[in-house]
Amino acid sequence: MWLRIAEKVGDAASGIVKRIFADGVYEVLDQDSTLEIHDPKGTRATFSKTKKIRYLQNNVIAFQDYAWGDGIILLNYHTSRGRPVDCYRSGFKTYILLSLREVMNSGDVDEFNIRWNIRQGFLTPDGYWGTDIDQRTRHIRLHVIFPKSRPPMRLTLEENTRQRTQVLNNESVQHLADGRWQVVWEKDNPRLHELYVLRWIW
Numbered sequence: 001m002w003l004r005i006a007e008k009v010g011d012a013a014s015g016i017v018k019r020i021f022a023d024g025v026y027e028v029l030d031q032d033s034t035l036e037i038h039d040p041k042g043t044r045a046t047f048s049k050t051k052k053i054r055y056l057q058n059n060v061i062a063f064q065d066y067a068w069g070d071g072i073i074l075l076n077y078h079t080s081r082g083r084p085v086d087c088y089r090s091g092f093k094t095y096i097l098l099s100l101r102e103v104m105n106s107g108d109v110d111e112f113n114i115r116w117n118i119r120q121g122f123l124t125p126d127g128y129w130g131t132d133i134d135q136r137t138r139h140i141r142l143h144v145i146f147p148k149s150r151p152p153m154r155l156t157l158e159e160n161t162r163q164r165t166q167v168l169n170n171e172s173v174q175h176l177a178d179g180r181w182q183v184v185w186e187k188d189n190p191r192l193h194e195l196y197v198l199r200w201i202w
Contacts, residue, residue: 025060026053028137029109035129035143040150042122048115053135060104065096065114068130071121080113128199130160133190141186142198148179152200157185160195 033049047067063082067073074094077084082098089095104110131142146152155168174182185198 024135025057026055026110026135028053028135028140030139030141031131031137032141033131033143034145036145037122037127037147040147042124042127043120045118045121046115047118048113051112051114053110053112055104055106055108055110058105061100061102063098063100063110063112065098065112066093066132067096067116068093069118069121071123072119073116073121075117075119077116078114081110082112126199126201128197130195130197131190133192133194133196136192137190139186139188140190140196141184144183144198144200145176146181146183146202148181150202151181152183152202154201155183156199158197158199159191160197161191161193 029052031049031051033047036046036048038044038046062085065079074087074096077096079098082100084096085099086097087094098112100110129142129144131140133140144152152173155172157166157168158164159166168183168185172183172185174184176182183198183200187196190196
C-alpha cells in the first residue's frame, strides 16, 4: 500500500513540475517585430521588437533574450528594459541575459523594446527571417522592410516543426510612401515550440 501511495505522490509531483516548465516563466501577450534592410546589397539591416509579457511565476529577476542569423548580429544592442549582464552562445542561438533590477511576480505585466544592427546578413538572392515560439504566445506580428530598388519577388511562410509551406500573396506586400516595400505577417495564438520562417527571393 505504501508503495502505491509513494508512486501516486511521485506522479503528482512530476505532473506539477511538468506543468511549471510547460507554462514557462511568462506568456507573451503581444510581439511586434521589424526587420529593415537598408541597402539593396543587404549589407546593413536593423532588427527591432516590442514584446509585451505577463509573468506566470513569482520572484523573477531576469529576462532572457536571444538572436540568430547570418552575418554579424547584435551590433549596438539596446533594450528599454533591464540591463545586459551576460551573453553566451548555445547551438545556433546567442542568448542575452537581462537583469530586471527588480523582482517581478505572477500577474505582473512588462514590456521590452529591443533593437540591434546586423552587418553582411542578407547578401544572397534568397533571404529569410525566423520567429521561434518558445513561450505561450497570444499574438505575433512581423514586418520586413526592403529597399525601394529591390522589392521581394516571391514570399513563403514555413512552419518548420509541421513541415508546412505557404506561399504568401501580393496582399502581404505594401508599397510605402517613401518607395520602400514592406511585408507584414501576423498570427494569433501561434503554435508553441514552432519555428515560423519567412523566406523571400529578391
